[in-house]
Amino acid sequence: MKNSVLTTEDGNANETSAEFSVVEEPDVTAPRGFRAAGVHCGVRRKRLDLGLIVCDVPAVTAAVYTTNTFQAAPLKVTQSSLQVDGKMQAIVVNSGNANACTGVEGEQDAYRMQAEAARVIGIPPHYVGVASTGVIGERLPMDKISKGIQELKPQKDISASDDFCQSILTTDTCVKKVHVTVKVDGVDVQVAGAAKGSGMIQPNMATMLGFITTDAVIEPSALEHLLRSTTDATYNMIAVDGDTSTNDMVIAMASGLAGHQALHEGHPDWAAFATAFHYVNEQLAKAIARDGEGATKLIEVRVTGAASCEMARQTAKAVIGSNLVKTAVFGADPNWGRIICAVGYSDVPVQPDNVDIAIGGIPVVRRSFPVDYDEAKVAEAMKHDPVVIDVDLHQGKEEATAWGCDLTYDYVRINSSYRT
Structure with a gap:
């Protein structure tokens, strides 16, 4: 659609000149190759607290991380793993415990989460990213998390997507998800995203986690540059309370299963894709700001x-x-x-x-x-x-x-x- 008024999940109408369509029921598993799951493993008392996104193939991946000096163990594990060949195939996430400021033991716990998720999925450990959110300074209850990882059965459907979106929340009052389709070389390409964040929100990210999935074929350098520039104009432009967390991360995975010519800045449809990608992240960022702890406006x-x-x-x-x-x-x-x-x-x-x-x-x-x-x-x-x-x-x-x-x-x- 072109020069249309798009209605977002929050009900607001927005003018856009981009040729993309907003999907009414956002689904992070909609892009080709992606599945998801969320379960309750006992880190939290009742709510879902362990989630997984899996791609059928190693996906071109880019990530941005908190600027806080005290980076949590999961971020270090994810950064190190992504440096192997710039691809990932899964992300395992827990809420309720940040695994931050937990020393060598905390890092070992993060690597254990990675290894156990890789074993269950059947992929090399470095293809698994790890993320955590919650209370700082406490060790993860690894027995509960290990049992929960065994129970994760990723599926490709809206209910599995919603379970994942629920599993990453902390003080959030609602899930945050966005999904659009955009034409690339005449092919429908999906861009979807889920995020959490409600407090400890300050520019240069926030106490937030963001997960973007797409089936676009895209050059690694192009995805990395696009994510960084988009982050500067979206997640780095929100604030709730002036605190910058230890665990912030946004990660984008591109399966490449849409099958079109590889996207780069010289591709004829680059502007359309980049605008759609930016839209997904901007809507997630605004949803985080709107859901600030105790906020009414x-x-x-x-x-x-x-x-x-x-x-x-x-x-x-x-x-x-x-x-x-x-x-x-x-x-x-x-x-x-x-x-x-x-x-x-x-x-x-x-x-x-x-x-x-x-x-x-x-x-x-x-x-x-x-x-x-x-x-x-x-x-x-x-x-x-x-x-x-x-x-x-x-x-x-x-x-x-x-x-x-x-x-x-x-x-x-x-x-x-x-x-x-």
Whole structure:
């Protein structure tokens, strides 16, 4: 479809000029070659807590990881394994325990998860990636996880996909999944994704895991570059609470079973595929921001008129990360002073007499000076989801968007009793 209004899973309509279609029932197993499973193994009390994605063939794979100095053991295992030949065939994931700051023993546990999953699937261990999410500083209950791995029976259907999506959640209130189809060389190519994330969310990823599956044929370097550039514009542009986790990872696997000519930046359909890929990741990132712990509203900060892309991104992230802005949104208080304050401390060379601000489409500041506006109308606009804040720097043509959520009483309640 071209120049169409697409309706996403959250019900929002979005204009797009890309030739792709959004699938109403997202399924990470829809791309050719993929299967999935999720079970309860006992890391958590009741909820599904162990998941698996399997590809029928070694898939071209790219990954990005947290910038936190204390990288969790599963990330180290996955990074090391992916360096062997740039391919993976499976990802095993547990929730409820991060296996972070667990020393040599934790790394051994991660390798054991990898080895046992590889044995069950019947593939070399280095073709299995490992991911964990949950409480930091506690050893994995490996007897429970080992038993659970034996029970994982990956299937290619929507219920198996949903079980996987459920198994990776922690404080999330809902699953996060997106799925599109796009034409490449006349062939329908699937791009699907699932993610988790709700707290410890800060630009340069978040306490989040993302899993992207596609049956596209794509050159390894092209997939790696596409994932990194997409991450910079999506997952690295969300914030909930200012904390960056030890376990963040996004991994993209391409089975190549669609059978078209290999995608690269010179391919005639590269732009269409790249846009579809970006859309999947942007929707996942927005879903994570909207589901921030205790959140009631998504906040979208759109910065225009920047002298550089980095200037736009840094300004947007400063505003979206401001606790004062977030609490003002929660209270529907049109306190634009908090917004311009965040712009001013964003460490970019902003011209202090040249900034425009609008809240919910209503101008409140022009050239850094307040304008007459109906405060009641702005307050009413701030009661709706999403709350859109526009900032025009009037210094260039670059722009960027960041996403976050309001900061509520429930955020404190959830995190004051996270382990209990």
